[in-house]
Amino acid sequence: MELKHIGEIAALITAICWALNGIAFESAGKKVGSLAVSYIRLPIGFFLLSIYSFFSRGLAFPVDATNHTWFWLSISGLIGFVLGDMFLFQAYVEIGSRISLLIMSAAPPLTALFGFLIMGEKISFLGLAGIFITMAGICMVILSRNPVEKKVEFNRPIKGIVYASLGALGQAFGLIFSKFGLGSYDPFAGTQIRVIAAFIVYTIIITVRNKWPEIKSAFDNMKAIGAIALGAVFGPFIGVGFSLLAVQYTATGIVSSISSISPVVIIPASIAIFKEKVLPKEILGAFISVAGVILLFL
Numbered sequence: 001m002e003l004k005h006i007g008e009i010a011a012l013i014t015a016i017c018w019a020l021n022g023i024a025f026e027s028a029g030k031k032v033g034s035l036a037v038s039y040i041r042l043p044i045g046f047f048l049l050s051i052y053s054f055f056s057r058g059l060a061f062p063v064d065a066t067n068h069t070w071f072w073l074s075i076s077g078l079i080g081f082v083l084g085d086m087f088l089f090q091a092y093v094e095i096g097s098r099i100s101l102l103i104m105s106a107a108p109p110l111t112a113l114f115g116f117l118i119m120g121e122k123i124s125f126l127g128l129a130g131i132f133i134t135m136a137g138i139c140m141v142i143l144s145r146n147p148v149e150k151k152v153e154f155n156r157p158i159k160g161i162v163y164a165s166l167g168a169l170g171q172a173f174g175l176i177f178s179k180f181g182l183g184s185y186d187p188f189a190g191t192q193i194r195v196i197a198a199f200i201v202y203t204i205i206i207t208v209r210n211k212w213p214e215i216k217s218a219f220d221n222m223k224a225i226g227a228i229a230l231g232a233v234f235g236p237f238i239g240v241g242f243s244l245l246a247v248q249y250t251a252t253g254i255v256s257s258i259s260s261i262s263p264v265v266i267i268p269a270s271i272a273i274f275k276e277k278v279l280p281k282e283i284l285g286a287f288i289s290v291a292g293v294i295l296l297f298l
Contacts, residue, residue, distance in 0.1 A: 006245070006246075006249045007245075007246045007247070007248070007249030007250030007254065007255065008246070008250060008254065008258055010242040010243070010245040010246035010249070010255075011242075011243070011246040011250070011254065011255045011257075011258035011259045012258055012259075012261075013238070013242045014239055014242045014243045014246060014255070014258075014259040015258060015259040015260070015261045015262045015265060016262075016265060017234040017235065017238050017239030017242065018101065018234075018235075018239055018259060018262040019101065019262045019265040019266040019269060020230075020231075020234040020269075021231050021234040021235040021239055022092065022097030022098075022100065022101050022262070022266060023097055023266065023269055023270070023273060023274075024227045024228070024230045024231030024234065025037050025041070025089055025092055025097070025227070025228070025231040025235070026092040026093070026096060026097035026100075026274075027224075027227045027273075028224040028225075028227035028228045028231065029089055029090075029092050029093045030092075030093055031221050031223065031224040031227075032214075032217070032218035032221055032224045033093075033214060033218070034086070034089035034090040034092065034093050035086075035206070035211060035214060035215075036214055036215050036218035036224075036228075037089050037224075037228055037231070038081075038082075038085055038086055038089050038202065039199075039202045039203075039206060039215060040215070040218060040225070040228050040232075041228050041229075041231055041232040041235060041236060042081070042195050042198055042199045042202065042232075042236060043199065044228065044229050044232035044233075044236075045191075045195055045232040045233075045235065045236025045237050045240075046192060046195045046196070046199070046236070048232070048233065048236075048237040049188055049189075049191055049192045049195065049236070049237055049241070050192065052188055052237075052241075053186070053188055053189050053192065056186075056188070057186060057189065059189070061192065062186075062189040062190070062192045062193050064189075065185060065189065065190075065193060066185075068181065068183075069181050069182070069183065069185050069190070069193065070193055071181065072177050072178075072180050072181025073177070073178065073181040073182065073190050073193040073194050073197070074193060074194070074196075074197035075177050075181070075197075076173075076174045076175075076177035076178040076181060076194055077174075077193065077194030077195065077196070077197035077198045078197055078198065078201055079170055079173045079174045079177060080170055080171060080173070080174025080175070080177075080178070080194065080198075081174070081194055081195065081197075081198035081236075082198050082201050082202060082205075083166070083170045084166070084167050084168075084169070084170015084171050084173075084174055085167065085170065087163040087164070087166040087167040087170065088100060088104070088163070088164060088166075088167030088170070088171075090160075090163045091103070091160050091161075091163035091164035091167055093160075094156075094157050094159055094160025094163060095156045095157060095160030095161065095164065096270070096274070096276070097266060097270070098263065098266050098267065098270040098276065098278075099141065099142065099156055099160075099164070100160070100163075100164040100167070101262045101263045101266055102137075102138060102141055102142075102263040102285070102286055102289060103138055103142070103161065103164035103165055103167075103168060104164060104167060104168045104171060104260075104262070104263075105134060105137075105138065105168075105260045105262075105263055105289045105290065105293055106134060106135065106138060106165065106168045107168040107169075107171040107172045107175075107260070108134070108172075108257050108260050108293045108296060109130070109131040109134055109135075109292075109293070109296055110168060110169060110172035111171075111172040111175055111176065112127060112131075112296055114172055114173060114176045115176060115251070126295055126296070127295070127296045129292075129295060130292045130293060130294070130295035130296030131292065131296060132292070133288060133289075133291060133292030133295060134288075134289045134292030134293050134296065135289075135292070136288060136289075136292070137284075137285045137286065137287070137288030137289030137290070137291070137292055138285065138289050139285075140281055140282075140284065140285035140288065141281070141282045141285035141286065141289075142154055142155060142156055142161060143155065174194075175243070175247065175255070178190070178194070178243075178244055178247060179247045182244055182247065182248065184248070187241055187242075187244030187245040187248060188241040188244075188245075190244050191236065191237075191240045191241050191244060194240070195236055243255065243259065246258075246259075257293045257294055257296060260289075260290055260293040261290050263286040263289060263290065264286050264287060264290055267283060267286060
């Protein structure tokens with residue numbers, strides 16, 4: 001394996017993980033609520049990351065990280081794991097993981113834009129065309145023409161679409177701050193820092209909102225806990241770790257481009273597991289959105 005392909009391969013693994021993660025968390029969220037899923041997955045993911053870090057680098061915890069790394073990865077954790085995922089997981093409940101991940105394919109154009117503004121990364125003319133194509137693919141799926149009133153309208157709950165869109169913003173900003181803070185630091189240890197920051201903030205939120213009974217009752221549903229644990233493996237552990245590994249070896253835009261194929265990867269699983277009826281235009285829209293993302297970084 002050539003060194004120059006590590007980032008791209010890591011991004012591809014990330015895409016598969018996002019699809020599996022979405023299915024697991026959608027299943028759990030519909031049983032115990034999105035807040036419980038968001039919170040419980042963090043200690044599970046942190047435990048797995050600690051074991052891996054201990055055997056891979058001899059340190060179970062990120063005690064060797066600099067203040068710079070701690071600060072910016074903590075910010076990334078707050079934006080990505082708390083704000084972004086809080087909205088995304090609720091979108092899973094409202095409109096399902098398949099449509100949510102499709103809307104999340106808007107994250108790469110946002111990442112490219114923020115990368116240009118914050119880190120000086122370039123956007124080509126083809127990239128601008130890719131942004132429009134991506135949005136066109138998303139709109140093809142979430143918009144329909146009402147034959148009675150003869151107007152175009154959303155065919156999914158607007159609240160879920162808004163939540164997924166906010167999740168895309170959180171992912172884009174989170175990835176930018178991750179790259180800025182990670183540098184050459186170990187990506188899995190970097191994920192630990194993001195998880196620690198998110199866990200602290202979630203604990204404060206749950207305490208202030210008096211949601212501990214909701215968290216406690218989630219453990220009465222072992223199927224949901226099993227789904228959360230599975231999602232934690234593919235999300236905070238493997239998925240996020242490989243996404244950070246990817247941004248170490250290639251541009252954030254390329255990482256987002258490759259990892260954006262999740263909306264296509266998840267279609268067969270949604271049909272098999274959730275028995276969803278997927279329209280041909282929805283499949284076409286998913287492929288168009290992914291094509292737009294790929295074009296964005298040519």
